[in-house]
Amino acid sequence: MENRSTKEFEDNKSQSKQAEAEIILDExxxxxxxxxxxxxxxxGRGIYALETIQRGTSIWQELPFSAVVDDQNISKACSSCFVNDKRMFRCSKCSLVHYCSKQCQVDDWQNHQEECKATVKVQRNPPTFIRLASRIxxxxxxxxxxxxxxxxxESNYSKFQQSQMETFAQLAMVVKECVGKDELIPAADMLTLFCQLTSNGFSVLDAEMQSTGVGIYPNVSLLNHSCWPNCVVIFEGLKLNVRPIRKIEIGEEITISYTDLFFTGEERRKELYERYFFTCRCELCEKYKSVSEVDPRSALRCSNTSCDNPVDQPSSSDKDEEYAVCCKCGKISTFDVAVLDDNLKKARSLFKKGSELSTSEPENALTYLHQAFLIQQSLLYYANHELVMTHRALFDCSSKLHKWDEALQHAECLERAYHVVYPEYHPDTAVQIYRVAKILLYMNQLEKAVTELRYALKISEVTCGYRHKLTKVIETSLKNSEAEIAIGQSTRS
Ligand SMILES: C[S@@+](CC[C@H](N)C(=O)[O-])C[C@H]1O[C@@H](n2cnc3c(N)ncnc32)[C@H](O)[C@@H]1O
Incomplete structure (x- = not known):
């Protein structure tokens, strides 16, 4: 079998030789x-600006060709409108899909009718991918x-590995059980459809940017990826909205990110190559190729405890000891490569144990996660992806246990990390700041909460727009908190 990394390298070489022939197609x-x-x-195809586009506007809106609530959210979100903050009732026939109202059930019946019969017939719940393909x-x-x-x-058909094609062939057999005879397509076309769903599926996000399902939006699917995108995708129910997060110049390509912006360069490249079959050459990827730039996502912390600067992680080498010079305080940090490696491995294993227990035994989870945190905190820069994941897990567990002091500490660290790693305006940053504000409200720290809410609102208005649910929720919380402060002041005086 062909070696992946060699192939990737060859692809790169040949791509760099190719002239970027541009063919203008339709609007x-x-x-x-x-x-x-x-x-x-x-x-391949991509979307380019023909006029200057300001941030805070909307470039594109699209309703899905088809969309389904994913398996994790099937009983929490409405299979018709995707809301997830109301009481749901389930379809009495198949007990699989859920709705927030009778009207939503009626609206979805056209889509669900056959799906319902098939679910009853096969007596098991078809997974997300199967339900999506069947609806299409x-x-x-x-x-x-x-x-x-x-x-x-785009299907990228020829680029999928044999093993993945075999999985698709098995999934195709399940689809066969879920659709009528007159809905079937030839086996090869079915495989192409699975390839297309893999390369083009969008996660449908709720108001707090959490995934509730997956949808196919054929027009917006023409947007290519950048790890430093100029646009974000947000959702109002099922309607997808493309919004610029900075000014876009005439001729500039319009891009979104297909991946988590906290991922290190290596993690991003792996995900993008394995799922989308390309090697990213965006400005962020190019920036950290230079030896003088330290990527905060993979950085260690300077060993001068009063310095808050990232220093480069030593690359694997034969040497026992490596050093890094801090460009802020000038301190030379020396690392015993084997010890560093061992400690990071130990922290990963503790993190894994903690994450596995986080739903069933949050108290125990917290113990493991703390131990991982203590190791990582002494070695890693605060925006390092591994430390960020531990902060997220600790935040979730301590919130679940109503340990607000601790939850606040982790939420604030995460907010700092967002400011370092994310573009200035991003909906995920607004959500994170809003989380900090919510905890401050639980702790009755109204003034501090108001400052955070104002900041979250400013970002949400730009990235999501005035009508988006996130903006509305933050706005309401801000008004209520300001009113509470005013009442407190008037009763004191
Ligand atoms: C959702 S499609 C985007 C539209 C696609 N370019 C087309 O022609 O239909 C995803 C595919 O576009 C290509 N692509 C997206 N972003 C890219 C990038 N930054 N560099 C190279 N190829 C990219 C890859 O082939 C990827 O699998």
């Missing part, structure tokens, strides 16, 4: 700004012309 459907589709050798096939039977939108999606 994309449904865009609200002047943009066009262009095709380049390296990225049912829609195809009703309108073959509309299905052209799916056929036009």
């Amino acid at each position: 994309p459907k449904g865009a609200l700004k002047k943009v066009c589709i262009k095709k380049t050798e390296h990225k 096939l049912r829609k195809r039977r009703v309108d073959v012309t509309l299905f052209k939108q799916i056929e036009n999606l």
